[in-house]
Amino acid sequence: MDIRACFEFRISCFELIMKKTGAQIVVESLKKEGVETIFNYPGGAVLPLFDELQGGPFRQILVRHEQAAVHAADGYARATGKVGVALVTSGPGATNTVTGIATAFMDSIPIVVLTGQVPTLLIGNDAFQEVDIIGITRPCTKHNYLVKDVSDLGRIMKEAFYLARSGRPGPILVDLPKDVLVNSADFKYPEKVSIRGYQPTYDGHPGQVQRAVKVIMKSKRPVLYAGGGIISSNASKELTLLAERLGIPVTTTLMGLGGFPGDHPLFLGMLGMHGTYHANMAVMESDLLIAVGARFDDRVTGRIESFAPQAKIIHIDIDPTSISKSVKVDLPIVGDCKRVLGKILSLLEEEEIGTFKDGLHRWCQQIEKWKGLYNMEYHQEGKIKPQFVIERICDLTKGEAIITTEVGQNQMWTAQYYRFVKPRTLLTSGGLGTMGYGFPAAIGAQAAFPNRLVIDIAGDGSFQMNSQELATAVQYQLPVKVAILNNGYLGMIRQWQEFFYEKRYTSSCLEGACPDFVKLAEAYGAVGLKVTEPGEVVPALKKAFSISRPVIIDFVVDSEENVYPMVPAGEPLNQMRLV
Amino acid sequence: MRHVITLLVENEFGVLARIAGLFSGRGFNIESLGVAETLDPTVSTMTIVTRGDDQIMEQVMKQLNKLVSVIKVVDLMDKDFVEREMVLVKVAANADTRAEILRIAEIFRGKVIDVGSKTYTIEVTGDEKKIDALLALLKPLGIKELVRTGRVAMLRGSKVTTEPGV
Numbered sequence: 001m002d003i004r005a006c007f008e009f010r011i012s013c014f015e016l017i018m019k020k021t022g023a024q025i026v027v028e029s030l031k032k033e034g035v036e037t038i039f040n041y042p043g044g045a046v047l048p049l050f051d052e053l054q055g056g057p058f059r060q061i062l063v064r065h066e067q068a069a070v071h072a073a074d075g076y077a078r079a080t081g082k083v084g085v086a087l088v089t090s091g092p093g094a095t096n097t098v099t100g101i102a103t104a105f106m107d108s109i110p111i112v113v114l115t116g117q118v119p120t121l122l123i124g125n126d127a128f129q130e131v132d133i134i135g136i137t138r139p140c141t142k143h144n145y146l147v148k149d150v151s152d153l154g155r156i157m158k159e160a161f162y163l164a165r166s167g168r169p170g171p172i173l174v175d176l177p178k179d180v181l182v183n184s185a186d187f188k189y190p191e192k193v194s195i196r197g198y199q200p201t202y203d204g205h206p207g208q209v210q211r212a213v214k215v216i217m218k219s220k221r222p223v224l225y226a227g228g229g230i231i232s233s234n235a236s237k238e239l240t241l242l243a244e245r246l247g248i249p250v251t252t253t254l255m256g257l258g259g260f261p262g263d264h265p266l267f268l269g270m271l272g273m274h275g276t277y278h279a280n281m282a283v284m285e286s287d288l289l290i291a292v293g294a295r296f297d298d299r300v301t302g303r304i305e306s307f308a309p310q311a312k313i314i315h316i317d318i319d320p321t322s323i324s325k326s327v328k329v330d331l332p333i334v335g336d337c338k339r340v341l342g343k344i345l346s347l348l349e350e351e352e353i354g355t356f357k358d359g360l361h362r363w364c365q366q367i368e369k370w371k372g373l374y375n376m377e378y379h380q381e382g383k384i385k386p387q388f389v390i391e392r393i394c395d396l397t398k399g400e401a402i403i404t405t406e407v408g409q410n411q412m413w414t415a416q417y418y419r420f421v422k423p424r425t426l427l428t429s430g431g432l433g434t435m436g437y438g439f440p441a442a443i444g445a446q447a448a449f450p451n452r453l454v455i456d457i458a459g460d461g462s463f464q465m466n467s468q469e470l471a472t473a474v475q476y477q478l479p480v481k482v483a484i485l486n487n488g489y490l491g492m493i494r495q496w497q498e499f500f501y502e503k504r505y506t507s508s509c510l511e512g513a514c515p516d517f518v519k520l521a522e523a524y525g526a527v528g529l530k531v532t533e534p535g536e537v538v539p540a541l542k543k544a545f546s547i548s549r550p551v552i553i554d555f556v557v558d559s560e561e562n563v564y565p566m567v568p569a570g571e572p573l574n575q576m577r578l579v
Numbered sequence: 580m581r582h583v584i585t586l587l588v589e590n591e592f593g594v595l596a597r598i599a600g601l602f603s604g605r606g607f608n609i610e611s612l613g614v615a616e617t618l619d620p621t622v623s624t625m626t627i628v629t630r631g632d633d634q635i636m637e638q639v640m641k642q643l644n645k646l647v648s649v650i651k652v653v654d655l656m657d658k659d660f661v662e663r664e665m666v667l668v669k670v671a672a673n674a675d676t677r678a679e680i681l682r683i684a685e686i687f688r689g690k691v692i693d694v695g696s697k698t699y700t701i702e703v704t705g706d707e708k709k710i711d712a713l714l715a716l717l718k719p720l721g722i723k724e725l726v727r728t729g730r731v732a733m734l735r736g737s738k739v740t741t742e743p744g745v
Contacts, residue, residue: 138593143648146592319645320645324634
């Protein structure tokens with residue numbers, strides 16, 4: 001060994017066992033996990049860590065509210081498939097993350113949230129900016145950790161990232177007391193994780209998978225019903241292959257959009273409360289429902305007792321608790337969607353597929369008939385229709401932009417009228433339904449993909465829940481586009497009040513107090529455009545997409561437009577209001 | 580239906596809160612709870628008595644299994660097992676009732692563990708029915724106070740909950 005090599009060898013040995021402070025351990029762990037971007041907001045308790053981040057390899061994005069840090073990390077995770085990271089301080093910094101964490105939890109999004117905490121000696125003392133964030137987030141994290149000893153920190157960081165991304169993904173919170181960040185310990189990042197209480201099942205039970213193939217081959221009116229699990233397990237290819245091999249029509253949940261090509265002839269559109277007529281009819285009349293990575297949410301099933309009454313149900317999901325939770329399942333398969341679908345595809349090699357496909361002819365005809373009876377429609381006359389704006393966005397981006405939404409009518413119209421053709425292009429708060437999600441999530445996605453077009457399709461209500469993030473977008477030159485469908489109302493609330501509360505529009509009208517969104521954009525240093533005529537929609541979109549800065553486009557749309565079809569909550573899925 | 584569940588959990592702070600929070604958050608019911616460290620100091624065992632139909636119990640078991648801190652969950656109801664709880668009961672005692680109290684304690688194989696000028700404190704171990712029967716007999720004599728433990732339960736025979744397949 002020459003002297004130089006010897007020297008380097010000694011340095012590397014030294015590094016292996018070198019004492020590091022808690023803050024350094026966190027930084028080293030983040031490096032080992034390949035973290036590139038951290039969405040953060042500093043505060044007293046967590047300053048030792050911020051100080052250590054200075055000059056490090058991470059892109060740090062300072063948000064303007066901690067909720068947005070978590071949504072941005074979530075948007076980053078949904079768009080990339082990697083674990084998103086948010087870093088905030090103790091007390092109010094930590095409590096502000098709760099909505100973001102619950103959002104990620106409901107949609108199974110892998111994020112790690114690092115919170116500062118008061119020094120261990122002060123915990124329980126009602127110290128300044130102290131809150132029991134572990135207690136608060138216990139029910140809305142996949143798991144959480146309070147680090148009491150710096151010597152546990154490396155292991156906990158490793159476990160946090162492993163838990164976030166493995167099995168059914170989800171948010172993990174790590175609470176870091178100030179003294180833990182300052183104290184030192186020997187540090188070596190663990191190579192492996194071993195948690196005896198956590199062993200997710202990835203491969204489906206072989207017997208169950210074989211039985212599933214038999215059941216599928218016997219069906220006459222099958223429907224594939226795919227959810228967010230298709231996206232999180234990257235199983236779009238397998239799903240598409242299976243559908244095409246057997247000629248089985250596919251419907252997806254809101255979370256599954258993009259998991260199957262929206263322009264595919266076998267695609268029925270979304271199902272559920274605002275699903276297409278033919279998707280809902282097909283599910284209700286099916287004799288076999290193959291649920292893949294979906295969880296029979298109440299917005300999907302409508303009245304549970306009347307759901308798909310003639311159907312046998314095969315349910316593929318990585319989380320056993322999702323199976324037979326609300327709907328009784330005939331054939332459960334616990335496993336990763338990608339692997340189980342792959343296994344089914346390989347078993348199909350031995351089956352007589354031609355006869356099966358021929359047998360589906362009448363079923364497909366029936367579905368075409370339903371499609372002919374009622375397909376999504378609106379008439380662009382008079383004021384701008386919100387659906388028109390979304391269709392034009394879809395045309396101009398060829399369905400390939402990264403779209404985020406807020407929650408309410410804007411979200412449902414996006415699901416209905418934007419044809420998602422690729423996975424990880426729709427980022428939307430499905431389970432929790434978090435208004436204010438879309439804009440910070442778009443910032444997160446744009447940070448991951450600086451050169452892609454990222455558009456937040458928003459309502460005037462939702463956008464105002466996190467509009468302060470305009471400052472973040474401008475500061476970090478994240479050219480997010482926000483298309484506000486401005487109807488002067490909390491539109492979905494207004495729609496429910498119109499239908500179910502005799503048009504008593506209590507607290508849902510924003511008109512008269514709406515900010516001038518053009519001026520708002522300009523005040524932050526972004527670009528604002530206002531569009532009032534249908535003819536201006538396309539030119540305005542083209543202009544916005546050509547500007548390499550954040551742009552708000554304020555579309556003044558028909559204020560009384562409703563989302564159709566609609567299955568009123570608690571009604572059977574085939575009881576749709578069509579007009 | 581009533582179910583007795585045995586859990587093996589990581590012996591770390593906050594585990595009890597995770598389990599209790601799961602039950603309350605999902606609308607499940609805990610009738611009785613016992614927690615203690617096992618021979619392995621990194622593992623605690625919990626005995627939970629709960630109620631629910633098959634669908635609810637399926638969810639209870641799955642949700643418990645899903646917790647990262649839970650190592651193993653066994654529903655004892657479809658197995659052969661023994662269960663016990665203990666009660667301490669302070670009974671009013673005077674010249675007329677002293678003998679009667681002692682006799683009842685003896686019949687239930689209990690022990691008098693404290694004697695005061697006006698009270699006896701009795702310790703009795705048994706299953707739920709036995710303890711209920713004891714209390715029914717003591718009640719007319721004047722129960723001043725009683726404290727019951729949670730249930731503990733164990734498989735009969737040589738099987739143990741840590742074994743694979745149990």
